[in-house]
Amino acid sequence: MPERARPEFIASDQQLDGTMRPADVPPADPPQATDADATPPPRAGRARRVGIAGGAFAAAAVLGTAVWATSGSGDDARPTRFTSMPEACSLVPGEILERIVPRSEPPVPSTAQNSTTARYAACEWSEPPGIARPGTTAAHRLDISVRLHLDGDAAAKSEYDAAWRGARAMAGTATGAPGDLHGEAPSVVRIGEQAFTQHLTLNGTLGRSGTVKTTARLRNAVITVRYTGATAEPGTADPKTREKPPLDEATARNGAEQVARAVTEALTRCGTCLERQPGE
Numbered sequence: 001m002p003e004r005a006r007p008e009f010i011a012s013d014q015q016l017d018g019t020m021r022p023a024d025v026p027p028a029d030p031p032q033a034t035d036a037d038a039t040p041p042p043r044a045g046r047a048r049r050v051g052i053a054g055g056a057f058a059a060a061a062v063l064g065t066a067v068w069a070t071s072g073s074g075d076d077a078r079p080t081r082f083t084s085m086p087e088a089c090s091l092v093p094g095e096i097l098e099r100i101v102p103r104s105e106p107p108v109p110s111t112a113q114n115s116t117t118a119r120y121a122a123c124e125w126s127e128p129p130g131i132a133r134p135g136t137t138a139a140h141r142l143d144i145s146v147r148l149h150l151d152g153d154a155a156a157k158s159e160y161d162a163a164w165r166g167a168r169a170m171a172g173t174a175t176g177a178p179g180d181l182h183g184e185a186p187s188v189v190r191i192g193e194q195a196f197t198q199h200l201t202l203n204g205t206l207g208r209s210g211t212v213k214t215t216a217r218l219r220n221a222v223i224t225v226r227y228t229g230a231t232a233e234p235g236t237a238d239p240k241t242r243e244k245p246p247l248d249e250a251t252a253r254n255g256a257e258q259v260a261r262a263v264t265e266a267l268t269r270c271g272t273c274l275e276r277q278p279g280e
Contacts, residue, residue, distance in 0.1 A: 079219075079276070080274045081153070081276075083119070083273065084272065085146055086270055087121075088122055088123040088146060089109050091144065092123075093262055100258075101127055103130060104126060104142075105125075109123050117155070118150060119148040119150065120145065120147045120148075121146055124141065124143045125142045126139070127140050138230065138231045139229070141227075141228040143225070143228075144223070144259060144263060146267070147159065149220045149222070152220055156217050157217065160194055163196075163215045164186060164196060167215075168186060170198065171186070180204075183198065184198060192217055192223070193217050199211075209230035211228045214257050216260045218264045218267060223260055223263050223267075225259045225263070
């Protein structure tokens with residue numbers, strides 16, 4: 001696909017809301033998936049069954065919480081892993097895109113990055129700057145990425161844990177040339193087998209921007225969603241205009257988490273994407 005000029009956005013590790021809320025103190029280490037965590041309690045929803053050749057496996061996608069069951073013995077009891085995925089830009093339903101990036105230009109897929117140990121794909125939806133109010137422009141952007149660790153769940157857990165520690169390190173407020181960057185502590189959410197969401201905000205002399213980031217793990221897959229909004233107010237120093245964020249926090253969190261759930265559900269439904277791990 002030929003390269004197209006797109007609106008310039010402030011770094012995606014910044015958040016969508018301008019409210020400076022005190023960060024709760026999170027646990028010192030990322031929540032660990034235990035045997036009980038590997039099969040989260042079901043939530044209201046409709047299960048979709050995926051047939052796997054040579055054994056009976058049930059994958060229930062309930063609001064993004066995957067419940068895995070195996071039956072049989074011998075080789076049939078080996079755990080499954082993702083070895084492929086659908087096209088990244090097909091993972092988010094159109095009705096969600098219409099709500100969170102309604103003026104988006106056509107999606108831009110990344111170049112697939114595959115190796116003997118991992119599969120990676122990503123997609124981006126971005127809006128051109130539009131008039132939010134007189135003298136102010138605003139735009140939103142959605143980025144998703146999926147990495148499959150072919151070596152199994154342990155490598156995916158390691159990536160997830162590193163993302164959690166990085167999010168904790170961002171909690172707090174820092175002041176620099178671009179402005180004041182505030183990061184809230186990451187909060188655990190019920191998506192896949194492990195997931196968290198973080199909300200950050202940048203207050204600058206030219207406006208405000210920010211990102212809500214949701215990171216989720218589903219077996220050997222790590223899903224990252226960034227939902228970004230930015231306002232630009234050239235030359236303004238009026239605190240009344242600078243107090244208005246590009247998106248309120250609740251809307252931003254809801255959008256990012258909806259996308260993460262949709263991606264986990266799409267992976268769960270893909271019967272050809274799963275295979276049993278090789279035996280020892």
